[in-house]
Ligand SMILES: Cc1cc2nc3c(=O)[nH]c(=O)nc-3n(C[C@H](O)[C@H](O)[C@H](O)COP(=O)(O)OP(=O)(O)OC[C@H]3O[C@@H](n4cnc5c(N)ncnc54)[C@H](O)[C@@H]3O)c2cc1C
């Protein structure tokens with residue numbers, strides 16, 4: 253349906269907000285029509301990026317471009333349009349013994365969004381990023397031309413599109429190689445660590461485990477600094493593939509300001525001391541409990557109130573990770589800001605994409621409520637990240653300064669030149685790309 | 691392929707029809723999707739088959755070929771267990787006032803064609819003593835207005851036709867459901883400035899239609915508020931109504 257109502261839109265962090273035209277599309281033809289008009293335009297999937305990467309004057313909303321095109325149950329190859337949600341793929345694939353080769357911490361993102369952010373999951377150290385499961389994709393360029401891209405065909409387009417935040421064109425469909433599983437259950441081991449040093453040691457000890465992630469206590473100080481719960485696991489082999497996804501309660505309104513502080517203060521302690529008593533414990537959990545704990549509470553982003561929040565995610569090269577994280581956690585603990593828990597993860601090697609976030613090292617992601625005193629704190633953290641040779645994740649970013657961002661991405665000039673060379677910078681621009689000169 | 695039988699959807703490219711197809715596939719029905727240039731529905735076909743493990747067949751079909759309708763239906767094997775008509779053609783009212791061919795096309799697409807295709811179906815269902823017929827008519831048929839009375843009068847005819855069919859087939863236990871949408875955000879209304887509170891999304895219409903059909907209902911308005919709106923509009927005295935612009 254060709255109409256574009258004006259909407260007040262924002263990313264998942266509900267900051268920054270912008271009044272934009274939201275053009276819902278169902279076919280390639282409709283997309284071509286919208287790309288042909290004047291003015292900045294960018295693809296919009298399910299709005300799960302936190303900041304302004306999917307925000308522009310005009311957004312091409314792809315959720316209705318959501319048809320499964322082919323599914324080979326023998327080989328696990330799936331061809332789907334780009335507006336399909338990962339949750340929809342699970343419903344189709346898991347009963348036949350297939351799972352996404354890479355999944356982020358929410359299943360409520362589109363295939364297009366997964367490619368454009370080249371998302372990663374708990375198995376990055378084993379498998380790599382989402383694009384490594386993309387056999388090929390169809391990309392529509394601003395002039396309406398459709399090209400096939402993969403590791404073997406139009407490689408530059410592939411490496412700029414995967415992780416390219418929609419800045420090379422609109423992804424129409426993709427072919428994905430899924431991963432075989434024998435069960436919808438995961439055997440999880442939880443390791444309780446009392447300090448940053450123990451947390452790092454636990455990551456190294458459990459490297460052989462295909463999935464791992466740690467929840468770290470950002471308020472802990474002194475000898476408790478960096479204490480965490482590390483969760484590792486792998487699919488069980490019990491043959492249970494009877495998958496039904498749960499439907500969680502919703503948060504119907506914005507939380508008042510005071511609520512968050514009380515919640516945050518107690519939640520990690522509660523988990524740490526009451527939920528997990530033993531040093532090492534084992535659980536059998538479902539796909540949704542293991543991979544998507546936050547999806548159980550829809551609209552949880554509203555707990556940060558109407559001003560919204562930012563997610564601060566950075567990664568540090570392995571050799572500087574320990575010292576850098578120590579410094580950053582100290583600054584955060586002293587500030588008293590930051591979410592009660594942050595996510596820490598060990599990553600494997602980076603891939604060939606020009607703007608993909610992962611590199612070998614440790615990444616930390618944490619949420620901050622938007623308030624005037626926040627920006628100064630983040631600038632101090634930026635300095636440490638830059639000093640350590642780290643970088644920031646575009647999918648989460650709403651505020652990083654251009655000069656800071658650039659230092660983390662050695663191929664950024666190649667990306668910029670490519671955009672200019674193909675005239676992509678004339679219309680394909682998001683608020684984020686304008687801010688960062690991408 | 692599921693064993694619940696096939697539902698035939700006429701005018702399957704309509705936005706409402708596509709959502710209705712999704713609902714029936716979700717309930718485990720196989721589908722015949724009939725439309726002009728039906729190849730455009732290939733991605734919907736694969737989608738429904740992959741998501742719901744049902745069989746979906748595409749049929750090239752033009753409602754305006756009135757004399758072919760009986761053969762079209764006889765050609766369906768197996769015969770469907772139910773049928774939904776979603777086709778419709780709004781046309782431009784002012785243009786149709788000057789262009790007799792256009793006026794005829796509006797009448798034919800919204801009335802004659804439907805009678806032509808539904809009669810053989812009704813006869814078959816009546817004889818089998820089973821089946822359901824869902825006809826998407828419109829609130830535009832509840833009272834003629836200058837804004838769209840050619841379309842509206844065809845819809846009025848179609849509503850009356852469905853009412854008669856319901857009466858005839860009640861004895862044979864064949865359900866006939868008349869659906870009267872108000873505004874729906876589809877291709878038909880793209881670019882129009884519709885009041886948000888009175889406008890339904892096609893997915894919403896589809897859920898209500900299929901639920902009403904499964905419950906054996908006779909006539910529904912979507913959104914339900916339209917029942918009240920039309921009740922009032924129908925009761926405005928003609929002396930006043932004829933001077934109004936609504
Ligand atoms: C609770 C939560 C947990 C998360 N966990 C992780 C995680 O573990 N790992 C991780 O990597 N990320 C994670 N993310 C981030 C999220 O996976 C990415 O931001 C993802 O890109 C969002 O996809 P989306 O479909 O919502 O797209 P949007 O947010 O709508 O768009 C994101 C970007 O993709 C582009 N895009 C979308 N569709 C297309 C298309 N068809 N063609 C071209 N470009 C397109 C947009 O232009 C934009 O630049 C998480 C987010 C949330 C809310």
Ligand SMILES: NC(=O)c1ccc[n+]([C@@H]2O[C@H](COP(=O)([O-])OP(=O)(O)OC[C@H]3O[C@@H](n4cnc5c(N)ncnc54)[C@H](OP(=O)(O)O)[C@@H]3O)[C@@H](O)[C@H]2O)c1
Pocket residue numbers: 701702703704705706707725726727751752753754775776777778779780799826827828829870871872873874875876877878879
């Ligand atoms: N949208 C509203 O506000 C609204 C309100 C009340 C009632 N309705 C009714 O709801 C039904 C569904 O309409 P919609 O809103 O979903 O609009 P739509 O998307 O425009 O669908 C109408 C469909 O009818 C098909 N059609 C028209 N003439 C045909 C013919 N001769 N042969 C085969 N197919 C033909 C069209 O096919 P092509 O694609 O080939 O043109 C089109 O797919 C219609 O009966 C309409 O009158 C709509």
